[in-house]
Structure formats: C-alpha cells, structure tokens
Amino acid sequence: MTAPEAENVRVRPAPRRRSEWRTQAPVVAVVAVGGAIGASARYGLTLVWPTPEGGFPWATFLTNVVGCAVIGVFMVLVTDVWAAHRLVRPFFGTGVLGGFTTFSTYAVDIRRLVGAGRPGLGLAYLAATLVAALAAVWLASAAARRVLIRRQR
Numbered sequence: 001m002t003a004p005e006a007e008n009v010r011v012r013p014a015p016r017r018r019s020e021w022r023t024q025a026p027v028v029a030v031v032a033v034g035g036a037i038g039a040s041a042r043y044g045l046t047l048v049w050p051t052p053e054g055g056f057p058w059a060t061f062l063t064n065v066v067g068c069a070v071i072g073v074f075m076v077l078v079t080d081v082w083a084a085h086r087l088v089r090p091f092f093g094t095g096v097l098g099g100f101t102t103f104s105t106y107a108v109d110i111r112r113l114v115g116a117g118r119p120g121l122g123l124a125y126l127a128a129t130l131v132a133a134l135a136a137v138w139l140a141s142a143a144a145r146r147v148l149i150r151r152q153r
Contacts, residue, residue: 030087034095042100054116057109060102061129067101068133072140081148 042063049059074093078084106129113122 026087027090030091031095031098034091035099036095038096038099038101040099042102042105051109054113054118054121056121056125057105057113060105060109061125061132064101064106064129065132065136067097069136069140071097072137072142073144076141076144076148080145 045063046059051057051059071093074097078089078093110122110126113119113125
C-alpha cells in the first residue's frame with residue numbers, strides 16, 4: 001500500500017460493549033426469582049411435614065434427594081437434548097433448585113440431632129443424605145439420558 005492509499009483507509013471504532021452490570025443484571029434477577037420460588041416450596045414442605053424434636057428430618061432429606069434427581073434430569077435436558085435460553089440454567093438450576101435444596105438446613109439438622117443426644121442418628125442422616133443425593137443425581141441423569149436420547153433417534 002502506498003502512502004496516498006494508506007490515507008484513504010478508514011478504521012472503524014471498536015463496537016461498544018455492554019457494561020458488565022447490564023449483561024449480569026438479568027442473570028442476578030432470574031436467580032433471585034428462582035431462589036424465592038424454590039425456597040418457598042421447601043418451606044411449604046417443612047410446614048406440611050415438620051420434623052419432631054430429635055426425629056429424622058424426612059422433609060429436608062427428601063427435599064435434597066428430589067432436588068438432586070431433578071437437577072440430573074435438567075442437566076441432561078439443557079446439555080444433550082435442547083439448546084436452552086441463556087437464562088434457563090441460572091433461573092431453574094441455580095435459582096429454583098438452589099433455593100429448594102438446602103445444605104444449611106441439613107447441617108443444622110445434624111447439629112440438632114447430636115445436640116438432642118442422638119449422634120448415631122445424626123451420623124446416619126449425614127451419610128444417608130450424601131449417598132442418596134449422589135445416587136439420585138446419577139440415576140436420574142442416566143435414566144433421562146437413556147429415555148430422552150433414545151426418543152430423539
């Protein structure tokens with residue numbers, strides 16, 4: 001390129017990038033809404049099925065196991081079956097299921113059982129929740145993959 005040709009070259013300015021807040025605000029909003037829905041559902045379950053003093057916390061146990069099973073199916077859906085909108089995962093996975101399942105109540109339940117003089121039951125609850133939750137997510141994702149992927153073929 002000669003000097004006169006170089007003078008005629010126009011350089012376009014870089015496109016304006018959206019501010020970080022403008023791109024993250026919708027994600028934060030859907031996580032908050034989903035979290036409120038999930039936490040409300042969990043709270044409703046504990047009202048319907050309260051844990052007696054010193055008893056096994058079945059509502060929390062089932063909440064965590066069912067939540068893990070649902071996340072297994074959900075992840076197969078959004079990764080293997082269909083392309084989801086960018087806000088679906090934060091809304092449902094992080095928000096709804098994150099609000100529905102609970103590590104903090106699980107930890108408090110263990111402490112309550114130990115404090116009530118039932119350390120064996122507390123240890124059993126700790127181990128049973130861990131094993132059942134991991135098994136639920138694995139089995140649900142394997143079953144969903146088998147059923148949903150087979151239907152696509």
